[in-house]
Amino acid sequence: MTGGFELRETGSKGVGVFAAKPFAENDVIFEEKPIVSAQFCWNEAYGYYACHHCLKPMESVEENVRRLTANTSVVVPFPELCVTDKTNQVFCGACGVGFCSEVCKTSADQQYHNLLCPGKLPAMVHLVETWKRMHYPPETTSISLIARVIAMIESAADRETLVQNLMSFSHEATDESSGLCLLQGRDDEDKIKTLQALIQETIPINHAQSFVSEDGLRSLFALIGRNGQGIGTSVFSEWVKAIEKKEMSAEERESVDSFIDTAYANMNEHVGSFLNCEGSGLYKLQRCVNHSCQPNATINFPCSDHTLVLEATCPIAPGEEICISYLDECMLERSRHTRNKTLKEFYLFECKCDKCIAQSDQPDVTSEEDSDEEEDDEDMES
Numbered sequence: 001m002t003g004g005f006e007l008r009e010t011g012s013k014g015v016g017v018f019a020a021k022p023f024a025e026n027d028v029i030f031e032e033k034p035i036v037s038a039q040f041c042w043n044e045a046y047g048y049y050a051c052h053h054c055l056k057p058m059e060s061v062e063e064n065v066r067r068l069t070a071n072t073s074v075v076v077p078f079p080e081l082c083v084t085d086k087t088n089q090v091f092c093g094a095c096g097v098g099f100c101s102e103v104c105k106t107s108a109d110q111q112y113h114n115l116l117c118p119g120k121l122p123a124m125v126h127l128v129e130t131w132k133r134m135h136y137p138p139e140t141t142s143i144s145l146i147a148r149v150i151a152m153i154e155s156a157a158d159r160e161t162l163v164q165n166l167m168s169f170s171h172e173a174t175d176e177s178s179g180l181c182l183l184q185g186r187d188d189e190d191k192i193k194t195l196q197a198l199i200q201e202t203i204p205i206n207h208a209q210s211f212v213s214e215d216g217l218r219s220l221f222a223l224i225g226r227n228g229q230g231i232g233t234s235v236f237s238e239w240v241k242a243i244e245k246k247e248m249s250a251e252e253r254e255s256v257d258s259f260i261d262t263a264y265a266n267m268n269e270h271v272g273s274f275l276n277c278e279g280s281g282l283y284k285l286q287r288c289v290n291h292s293c294q295p296n297a298t299i300n301f302p303c304s305d306h307t308l309v310l311e312a313t314c315p316i317a318p319g320e321e322i323c324i325s326y327l328d329e330c331m332l333e334r335s336r337h338t339r340n341k342t343l344k345e346f347y348l349f350e351c352k353c354d355k356c357i358a359q360s361d362q363p364d365v366t367s368e369e370d371s372d373e374e375e376d377d378e379d380m381e382s
């Protein structure tokens with residue numbers, strides 16, 4: 001973590017992160033590892049092979065391109081630029097999951113894996129399969145993250161500090177939603193009851209009972225909905241970055257650029273936009289960064305694992321609030337009405353950023369594109 005920022009009350013948005021020194025574009029504001037993270041269940045099931053603890057890709061770049069293009073004869077040039085180091089990979093003797101290093105395996109074992117390993121707790125497989133039938137891609141959270149939080153509370157040497165940390169995360173459910181929209185569909189109350197009963201049956205719980213009551217679980221979903229940070233890692237995009245930096249002849253550059261274009265086109269045909277190992281995590285500092293529809297910072301994963309970096313996207317002056325966008329770039333271009341509909345549905349709040357306040361006297365307009373989508377949603381629901 002670097003200095004240069006402070007946490008302060010904002011008034012209307014709760015706590016926020018403020019610059020305590022000037023930041024230039026691309027400056028790192030802070031870097032941190034999560035309290036807990038987990039790969040999404042379908043992402044793992046579809047063979048996106050990542051370290052069970054830190055989400056670092058476990059495949060070589062060639063294995064990755066072959067899988068994502070469904071072409072087993074692709075030969076990737078400059079294989080020496082692949083960042084995957086298989087020499088340190090280790091595996092769980094009981095369930096077979098892989099870790100990029102002994103360090104990750106030891107952390108996982110100590111924090112949650114000793115309790116949740118399906119080799120020792122076969123009912124975990126049923127819990128995950130039940131979840132997968134409730135929550136299809138594109139995934140926004142996972143039962144694995146919930147299970148890890150519970151297991152960490154069970155296993156923590158300093159349980160009190162961990163619980164205090166988690167409780168400092170904003171975790172209120174709203175009147176309209178308890179964060180259950182994360183489960184998708186209309187029968188969320190039934191789903192939460194099913195999950196709650198299954199968690200109670202599956203995980204031996206002595207210390208985390210209050211987190212697995214119906215209200216406790218609802219609150220945990222709200223906590224993850226409000227604070228969970230998506231994580232994406234890719235050995236191919238790391239290799240592409242290394243290729244961009246490598247010095248080579250014009251001929252080699254042309255040939256490798258053409259290889260990259262073809263690979264992306266073939267991936268798009270086979271897996272669409274699902275290119276990365278994906279998951280989500282809870283971070284102690286990142287959870288204080290508020291949303292703005294006109295952000296001045298962004299989150300990156302430069303080590304292609306769950307280590308998060310908050311970076312300035314424009315100059316930031318001391319005293320200014322540092323905000324990221326919880327919405328993707330496409331959604332940021334949409335009307336205030338549509339942006340807020342998404343923020344309410346997925347992040348459980350109404351936006352009070354400067355841009356939304358400035359646009360608050362505008363009518364609740366839904367752009368043509370948005371209203372088409374809304375009609376489609378309504379058709380699907382009816």
Ligand SMILES: C[S@@+](CC[C@H](N)C(=O)[O-])C[C@H]1O[C@@H](n2cnc3c(N)ncnc32)[C@H](O)[C@@H]1O
Pocket residue numbers: 012013014015016168169170226227286287288289290291292347348349350351352353
């Ligand atoms: C990741 S937390 C950010 C830290 C939070 N302010 C706190 O005090 O814990 C996300 C929550 O902050 C609030 N928040 C973030 N950005 C906001 C915004 N632009 N307008 C209103 N509330 C916001 C919402 O309550 C949201 O659920």
